[in-house]
Amino acid sequence: MAGVYTPPVQTLIDELGRLPGVGPKSAQRIAFHLLKLPAADVERLASAIHEAKERVRFCERCFNVAEATLCPICADDRRDGTILCVVEESRDIVALERTGEFRGRYHVLLGCMNPLEGIGPEHLKIRELVDRLRGEPVEEIVICTNPNTEGEVTAMYLARLLTPLGLRVTRLASGLPVGGDLEYADELTLGRAFEGRRAVES
């Protein structure tokens, strides 16, 4: 395909194709969409990218996205400092905040361990987590990595690292999604749900 599109179009397609989840076909589709769009709309996208890149940084304490040294959660004195949720990404904080269940603080790893892609604990904000534990009154760490292979590997590593420090280390429960159908649950999820079964309160 090289040389078929004029160079600025090909460059745009190539750059879009580097984005996560954007394959060559979608990159083409997005590129031509941008070319057809009014210049003002494209300018809005470009400046949103600029603006975010310029104004947004990572919280110095928990590595959540922030516009100041600390993110709004770290800057909020009313949050409970004794319990810490460890998540992979900032977007997981948004999901947890939506539940309204948690009033503690967070720590963002900025990824998860992935031996196949050569991402080890040293590439994540794990040392920074251990450093925090020295200065903060944390009693419980809830590991909230994703319930997939990489997330489990990361959770296992963290549990082994943190338990000897005398903390309570917990993990989010796995099981049937609320509103789901038992019939359609995969056997792994169903197995986990069985393993984690609880006495019915009456």
Next chain:
Amino acid sequence: MAGVYTPPVQTLIDELGRLPGVGPKSAQRIAFHLLKLPAADVERLASAIHEAKERVRFCERCFNVAEATLCPICADDRRDGTILCVVEESRDIVALERTGEFRGRYHVLLGCMNPLEGIGPEHLKIRELVDRLRGEPVEEIVICTNPNTEGEVTAMYLARLLTPLGLRVTRLASGLPVGGDLEYADELTLGRAFEGRRAVES
């Protein structure tokens, strides 16, 4: 979710979510990817968008993407001016050029008719196509819109519009994809393939 992310992040997610094929989840994923990326890499994407938007325009004759008044195909005197492929988008030209079968010229509609979304013939470059026919020695028009509902509606409209002008109007053949498996073909494709069956040359 409003107000959960800091405004520059939310704006970026919203703008990315407007792109075709990018849902709210992928918009979030791409936004956080961009935030974690080195500034130079993000700059490359932003300037690719700028560059393409600045340098690329549509060919005045056929509405293919171009860096000059005419696209490379329209500017090439060796192309056969008696046969014209009508396509929906520039990317379809790239696909047809790759076959190496066609040495004629093109006309890009910049979309297809979609009654449900209110896109009628007046939103496409159809008037411009008819105008071209007055000044150019076109004898055959090959309608190369996509073999889906919108493409078929557009093809039908064009056929009715152009046939009375005394041109030969043809349509790309529908049928089984080469290398495909008869067993897995959907009934519509198989029906078309049957309808368009040919005598075997021996």
